[in-house]
Amino acid sequence: MSRGGRDAVERRLLHLLHGHKTRNRLPEIHGHLLRHHLHHSNKLISHFVSICGSFNKMHYADLIFQQFQCPNILLFNSMIKGYSLCGPFENSLNVFITMKKNGIWPDEFTLAPLLKACSNLGHLSLGQTVQKQGLVLGFQRFGSVRIGLVELYSNCGRMEDARKVFDEMSSRDVIVWNLMVRGYCRIGKVEVGFQMFREMDERNIVSWNTMIACFAESGRYKDALGLFNEMRNGGIEPDEATVVTILPVCRRLGEVDLGRWIHSLAQSNGLLENFVSVSNALVDFYCKSGDLESAFLVFRSTHKKNVISWNTMIAGLAWNGKGELGVGLFDEMINEGVSPNDSTFVGVLACCVHAGLLQRGRDLFQSMLEKHAVEPKYEHYGSMVDLLGRYGCLREAFDLIQTMPIKPNSALWGALLSACQTHGHTEIAECAVKELISLEPGNSGNYVLLSNIYAERGDWDEVEKVRLSMRENNVKKSAGQSVVR
Numbered sequence: 001m002s003r004g005g006r007d008a009v010e011r012r013l014l015h016l017l018h019g020h021k022t023r024n025r026l027p028e029i030h031g032h033l034l035r036h037h038l039h040h041s042n043k044l045i046s047h048f049v050s051i052c053g054s055f056n057k058m059h060y061a062d063l064i065f066q067q068f069q070c071p072n073i074l075l076f077n078s079m080i081k082g083y084s085l086c087g088p089f090e091n092s093l094n095v096f097i098t099m100k101k102n103g104i105w106p107d108e109f110t111l112a113p114l115l116k117a118c119s120n121l122g123h124l125s126l127g128q129t130v131q132k133q134g135l136v137l138g139f140q141r142f143g144s145v146r147i148g149l150v151e152l153y154s155n156c157g158r159m160e161d162a163r164k165v166f167d168e169m170s171s172r173d174v175i176v177w178n179l180m181v182r183g184y185c186r187i188g189k190v191e192v193g194f195q196m197f198r199e200m201d202e203r204n205i206v207s208w209n210t211m212i213a214c215f216a217e218s219g220r221y222k223d224a225l226g227l228f229n230e231m232r233n234g235g236i237e238p239d240e241a242t243v244v245t246i247l248p249v250c251r252r253l254g255e256v257d258l259g260r261w262i263h264s265l266a267q268s269n270g271l272l273e274n275f276v277s278v279s280n281a282l283v284d285f286y287c288k289s290g291d292l293e294s295a296f297l298v299f300r301s302t303h304k305k306n307v308i309s310w311n312t313m314i315a316g317l318a319w320n321g322k323g324e325l326g327v328g329l330f331d332e333m334i335n336e337g338v339s340p341n342d343s344t345f346v347g348v349l350a351c352c353v354h355a356g357l358l359q360r361g362r363d364l365f366q367s368m369l370e371k372h373a374v375e376p377k378y379e380h381y382g383s384m385v386d387l388l389g390r391y392g393c394l395r396e397a398f399d400l401i402q403t404m405p406i407k408p409n410s411a412l413w414g415a416l417l418s419a420c421q422t423h424g425h426t427e428i429a430e431c432a433v434k435e436l437i438s439l440e441p442g443n444s445g446n447y448v449l450l451s452n453i454y455a456e457r458g459d460w461d462e463v464e465k466v467r468l469s470m471r472e473n474n475v476k477k478s479a480g481q482s483v484v485r
Contacts, residue, residue: 180196240274307338
């Protein structure tokens with residue numbers, strides 16, 4: 001092939017790599033590389049690897065890379081960056097080690113993604129080692145390296161160090177400002193983060209989403225809603241992250257009409273159609289607002305449901321006391337071939353509790369590990385204890401707690417105790433209270449409950465032992481409580 005012909009093929013392949021439909025054409029493009037004997041071109045393979053990274057297909061990139069005979073720094077950097085974006089993050093460091101073994105020295109485009117990998121791993125000391133190497137090589141003055149340092153320190157909660165790097169930067173773009181705002185919010189310094197947000201000359205949608213989410217996560221729902229309205233008034237169009245963040249805020253503040261307006265907006269601008277997270281958030285919003293009809297409309301119109309979609313609707317039915325419908329939806333989910341996870345069973349067992357479906361609850365709990373390879377957790381055992389306790393199956397609930405493979409917590413013993421008090425089962429109640437005292441030796445209420453059980457039986461020697469145990473453990477009974485009724 002002539003040089004001109006080779007250049008023309010390279011241009012065409014680069015155009016294909018960066019086209020709109022590249023995701024589904026990677027094998028085809030790889031085939032073109034092989035056919036035209038361009039699979040040893042560092043330039044083209046570096047572009048190919050970069051595209052794999054952006055599509056989270058680093059397994060494919062690694063297959064290509066392992067077959068490449070003489071990778072240069074461009075290809076190594078593409079591999080390091082790809083792994084730093086979509087993981088496994090430690091592979092960025094492994095590729096870097098291989099690169100050094102090949103006698104290739106890093107440049108600033110090597111260090112920035114390495115710092116990002118360390119940041120994603122939360123590995124501060126390793127990131128500081130990379131920083132020292134950058135200092136020795138003179139790369140710390142580069143903006144991409146400094147942004148990597150700010151991200152590393154902010155992700156690791158070292159905001160004083162992040163601020164030092166930030167203050168030394170002569171030019172700061174919106175990315176590094178967003179990192180600082182997010183970093184302060186993550187360590188609970190919301191006001192400092194908000195002050196930096198206000199100081200920004202330029203804000204993008206990530207800036208607004210970061211601050212709105214920070215207010216929402218810290219329980220400042222009115223502030224979150226106020227900032228959302230300010231964003232709208234400033235002409236900034238909400239994206240999927242905005243919608244997913246602000247809908248729970250609307251629900252908590254009772255802003256149902258605003259939630260409906262957001263639904264309409266998401267429908268008109270394509271967010272509802274293109275992002276399943278938006279439809280899931282809307283289902284959750286409507287369920288917790290008590291509007292099951294709207295929740296079902298959104299759920300049924302979601303074409304690409306994931307397991308979260310089913311879980312949200314099932315949990316929403318439990319939330320609204322529609323247990324039988326929830327169990328029916330679970331059956332539909334299984335028939336559709338969707339594999340349930342632990343959250344699915346939290347929801348469907350809650351449905352059984354609300355609907356009083358005792359035997360169905362037993363069967364579902366039994367099927368978790370046997371049919372679906374889902375290991376029961378505390379929440380699942382809690383639902384079963386609640387369900388069994390409601391129907392007076394106290395011995396079964398007690399045996400379940402005692403034979404579970406994880407150590408029972410105070411919530412489980414408390415649920416069993418509550419059921420014992422309802423049904424007047426003092427023997428198991430006594431065991432439950434003793435376990436609670438062992439788990440919570442400083443909780444005076446548990447001693448009072450045990451003392452009351454003994455007092456009702458007229459066992460005054462045991463009442464005295466409880467009093468003595470309280471004194472020995474320096475437990476003070478709360479006001480209004482007594483160790484004898």
